[in-house]
Amino acid sequence: MSTLAVKPTKPWRPKVRNLAPEIFGAFFTAFATLAIVAITPLKGRLGFSFALIAMAVFTSATISWLRRDRKAALNSVSTVFVYVAAAFVIIPLSSLLFEIVRKGIGGLSWGIFTRDMSLASADSPLTEGGLLHAVVGTLYVVALATIISTPIGFLASLYIVEVKGRFAALVRFFVQAMSGIPSIVAGLFIYAVWMIGLGNSYNVMAGAGALAILMIPTVARTSEEVLKLIPNDLREAGLALGATQWRTIAMIILPAAKSGLVTSVILGIARVAGETAPLLLTIGGADALNLNPFEGNSSALPFYVWKNYSLGNPESIQRAWLGVIVLMMMVFIFFSLARYFGRTKGARR
Amino acid sequence: MTQEIGDSERKDMKTQTRETRVTPSSLASVASQSQPRSTEREIIEGMGLEARNIYAWFGKKLVLEDISMDFAPGTVTALIGPSGCGKSTFIRILNRMHEFIPTAALAGDVLLGGKDIYGAGVDVTKIRLKIGMVFQKPNPFPSMTIRENVLSGIKLAQLKVDNQEELLQNCLVRAGLWDEVKDRLDEYGGALSGGQQQRLCIARSLAVNPKALLMDEPCSALDPGSTLRIEETIRELSESISIVIVTHNMQQAARVSDYTGFLLSDGGPGKLIEFGSTSEIFSNPKDKRTLDYVTGRFG
Numbered sequence: 001m002s003t004l005a006v007k008p009t010k011p012w013r014p015k016v017r018n019l020a021p022e023i024f025g026a027f028f029t030a031f032a033t034l035a036i037v038a039i040t041p042l043k044g045r046l047g048f049s050f051a052l053i054a055m056a057v058f059t060s061a062t063i064s065w066l067r068r069d070r071k072a073a074l075n076s077v078s079t080v081f082v083y084v085a086a087a088f089v090i091i092p093l094s095s096l097l098f099e100i101v102r103k104g105i106g107g108l109s110w111g112i113f114t115r116d117m118s119l120a121s122a123d124s125p126l127t128e129g130g131l132l133h134a135v136v137g138t139l140y141v142v143a144l145a146t147i148i149s150t151p152i153g154f155l156a157s158l159y160i161v162e163v164k165g166r167f168a169a170l171v172r173f174f175v176q177a178m179s180g181i182p183s184i185v186a187g188l189f190i191y192a193v194w195m196i197g198l199g200n201s202y203n204v205m206a207g208a209g210a211l212a213i214l215m216i217p218t219v220a221r222t223s224e225e226v227l228k229l230i231p232n233d234l235r236e237a238g239l240a241l242g243a244t245q246w247r248t249i250a251m252i253i254l255p256a257a258k259s260g261l262v263t264s265v266i267l268g269i270a271r272v273a274g275e276t277a278p279l280l281l282t283i284g285g286a287d288a289l290n291l292n293p294f295e296g297n298s299s300a301l302p303f304y305v306w307k308n309y310s311l312g313n314p315e316s317i318q319r320a321w322l323g324v325i326v327l328m329m330m331v332f333i334f335f336s337l338a339r340y341f342g343r344t345k346g347a348r349r
Numbered sequence: 350m351t352q353e354i355g356d357s358e359r360k361d362m363k364t365q366t367r368e369t370r371v372t373p374s375s376l377a378s379v380a381s382q383s384q385p386r387s388t389e390r391e392i393i394e395g396m397g398l399e400a401r402n403i404y405a406w407f408g409k410k411l412v413l414e415d416i417s418m419d420f421a422p423g424t425v426t427a428l429i430g431p432s433g434c435g436k437s438t439f440i441r442i443l444n445r446m447h448e449f450i451p452t453a454a455l456a457g458d459v460l461l462g463g464k465d466i467y468g469a470g471v472d473v474t475k476i477r478l479k480i481g482m483v484f485q486k487p488n489p490f491p492s493m494t495i496r497e498n499v500l501s502g503i504k505l506a507q508l509k510v511d512n513q514e515e516l517l518q519n520c521l522v523r524a525g526l527w528d529e530v531k532d533r534l535d536e537y538g539g540a541l542s543g544g545q546q547q548r549l550c551i552a553r554s555l556a557v558n559p560k561a562l563l564m565d566e567p568c569s570a571l572d573p574g575s576t577l578r579i580e581e582t583i584r585e586l587s588e589s590i591s592i593v594i595v596t597h598n599m600q601q602a603a604r605v606s607d608y609t610g611f612l613l614s615d616g617g618p619g620k621l622i623e624f625g626s627t628s629e630i631f632s633n634p635k636d637k638r639t640l641d642y643v644t645g646r647f648g
Contacts, residue, residue: 164451233488237550240446242478242557243505251505255492 025063029055056080097328104325107318112326118288122311131323133289134304137204138330140293141283141300142273144208145215150265152212153219160220161227162235162249172224179217186213187278195282202284204293207300210278215268222267226260227253262342266335273331276302301327397421398443398480398561398591403457404618405438407450412438414618416457418610420561425583425592427606427627429599429642434612435619436595440563443593444480445473461560478506481554485566487546489538489553496534498549502557516556524552525582544575551582562586564594568601580605599643603631611639 016023029052036042036051057080065073112130120129156175160168190210194200230253238248254261284297285307299307305323308316398420405413413435420426428436441447443459445466458465466476489498499520503510510516517534521527526548530541538549547567554562564583568576576598583592583605596602602609609630611622623630623639634640641647 231488233484233486234490236446236449236482236484237488237490237553238501238505239449240444240477240482240484241502241505241553242474242476243502244474247505247507251501252490252492256490258492 021063021067025059029059032059053080053084056084100321100324100328103318104321107322108325112322116287116289122308122316123313125315126318126322129319131301131304131319131326133286134299134301134323135326135330136289136291137283137286137298137300137303138273138327140204140298141207141211141279142269144205144293145211145272146265146269148208148212149215149219149268153216153264153268154223154261156216156220157224157227158249160224162245162253175217175220175224178213179221181213181217183210183214183275184277184281186210187281189213190278191281201295202282202297203295204283204290204298206282207279207298208293210282211272211275214275214278215272218271219264219268222264223257223261226257226264229260230256259342262338266338269334270331274302274327276306279303280306301330397462398593399458399460400439400443401458401460403439403442403459404455405435405442405447406452406454408452411618412614413442414620416612416619416621418621418624420591420593420608422560422591423587423589424607425587425594425605426608426610427602428593428595428610428612429597429602430612430619430622431614431642431647432597433619434614436612437565439612439619440482440565440593440595443561443563444477444482446477446482474506478502478557479559480561480563481557481559483547483550483554483562483564483567485569487543487550487570489541489546489549491537491539493538494535495530495538495541495549498538499552499556502553506557508557520552520555523555523582523586524548525578525585526552542575544571544578547571547575547579548582551579551586555586559590561591561593564592566595566597569597576601599631599645603627611636611642613638613642 032055033048033052036055037048042048042051057077060076060080061073064076107126109126111127113132113135115128115130116133117129117131118133156171159165160172160175165171187210190206190213194206194209195202200206234252234256235248238252239245243251279300279302283300283303285303286297286299290296290298301323305320305327308323309320400416400418400420403413403416404411416439418426428440430436438447442455447453447455455467459467461476461479465471466480490501493501496517499517500510500513502508503513503516518527518531521530526545529545530536530549538546541549547570551562551567568579571579580601583594586592587607594602594605606627608625609627610624611630611634612619613622614620623634623636625635630639631643634643
């Protein structure tokens with residue numbers, strides 16, 4: 001390979017000299033903020049943040065105005081506001097994650113995944129007992145809810161977008177109305193109909209039914225949006241090749257929409273994985289591992305967190321934080337797997 | 350007064366169409382004089398496509414009025430006319446893609462081998478197998494490789510094929526794409542250029558062995574080089590099947606087609622102004638409007 005005499009110089013990598021106004025501006029902003037906090041009554045973190053934002057806006061606008069014109073100043077002001085807004089989005093989430101890890105990581109050990117709480121009492125140290133029963137309960141209840149709601153959600157969206165049946169508008173309306181159901185109502189519905197009405201007792205299946213009620217509208221609405229994005233050319237191409245509508249959907253539409261459909265299921269799971277209220281009414285809660293989803297009380301991680309936190313002693317509160325971090329880890333692992341298996345192959349147009 | 354003109358026009362057109370209407374056999378004899386391709390055509394002689402007195406509506410609006418045309422096996426027919434004259438609607442009627450539009454309605458017959466494709470009890474998927482379609486925008490299936498794209502029709506219609514590799518090669522060769530993709534059959538169709546994608550779509554339609562191929566402005570999104578390749582492909586394909594091509598490109602119609610139909614709408618429904626051999630339409634048209642259009646005086 002021959003070396004080229006010309007190197008890319010523009011407009012990337014400004015020299016330090018060119019950046020002088022920006023650097024000066026940054027230092028000025030920092031000093032001015034400190035000065036304001038020291039002199040004026042603005043105190044504390046909140047006051048500091050407020051002063052910092054105000055000074056950043058003022059400095060960048062002034063520098064832009066001096067170097068160029070009023071339009072550039074306005075541009076700088078809006079840039080600062082966009083960055084601030086982005087920071088406000090990131091700060092709550094990252095501090096939440098930080099807090100969960102800080103409080104929960106201490107009790108994390110392999111042992112908690114192998115034991116349940118049947119032999120431990122509320123004030124036992126963390127080396128006794130564990131959350132195996134809650135992990136298994138959550139896996140069961142989420143898996144069953146997914147199995148129930150994915151086909152129903154997909155078929156509803158296929159009816160709305162592909163079949164365009166006479167009741168499509170009605171189905172869409174009901175799906176939208178369903179997404180507004182409070183989770184406790186879904187739980188109460190299962191409790192009233194499935195348990196009191198039909199005489200069943202607490203089990204994982206009832207919990208899965210309650211979660212499915214919450215999950216169906218999310219899956220249906222998201223997959224509807226995904227299917228709408230599939231270009232009409234593909235439908236016509238399939239039909240023009242002599243395929244029936246079902247073959248076209250199964251072989252062309254669904255594969256083309258695969259990654260989006262996986263996302264719709266992920267969003268559905270994210271909606272229900274942490275739900276506590278419907279589970280309180282349906283799975284009953286237990287301290288022992290229950291491997292049968294169709295019979296007997298069971299636990300789940302949100303249930304475990306709620307129960308331990310309400311017990312109130314230090315070990316239980318530590319267990320509650322442990323439950324939170326394990327739930328977060330499970331959701332994260334599941335998302336990664338779904339992303340991996342739902343990834344799009346081939347070039348997109 | 351306008352009504353009178355309209356009526357006389359229609360009468361004009363009817364006499365014209367009657368004059369210019371050609372039976373498959375006479376067409377075949379004309380065509381065989383110019384190009385030697387005899388034995389294969391005789392086998393598919395009976396599979397000509399014929400449109401009789403087609404009227405079409407979208408809702409209450411009449412968009413096509415009394416269009417009759419014959420598409421003989423082994424010929425290329427070009428449909429020309431300004432935008433909005435109903436060419437695309439007409440070509441979509443020929444393989445029943447028209448009926449996907451909820452408000453669409455139709456009168457008249459489309460005959461394939463003498464049988465009405467809109468007849469009661471006709472399986473529409475079988476019709477679309479026999480009458481393939483290539484669309485304006487190349488639309489290979491994004492989730493399939495080149496190989497899977499070509500063979501998709503077989504899978505979609507659940508046909509049985511003895512030798513898939515042979516069919517794959519055969520279709521790609523006939524579509525003029527084999528040499529360019531033979532080493533990368535397992536890459537995705539979306540990775541090809543626009544012109545290659547369109548030829549892939551042609552290969553895909555050929556795999557189900559259609560009797561006729563409808564092309565709705567197949568080159569409008571392509572560069573001149575790809576257009577030429579596709580025109581060569583069309584000429585080669587016309588040896589075995591009948592092809593109907595909608596085009597806005599007058600030179601293309603003159604280059605590839607044996608017969609040309611000129612459609613025009615005067616704000617109302619589109620009508621067939623003139624139908625005849627391409628050389629006649631372009632050199633010595635009977636109707637003044639056709640002359641004006643093909644010489645670029647309007648449209």
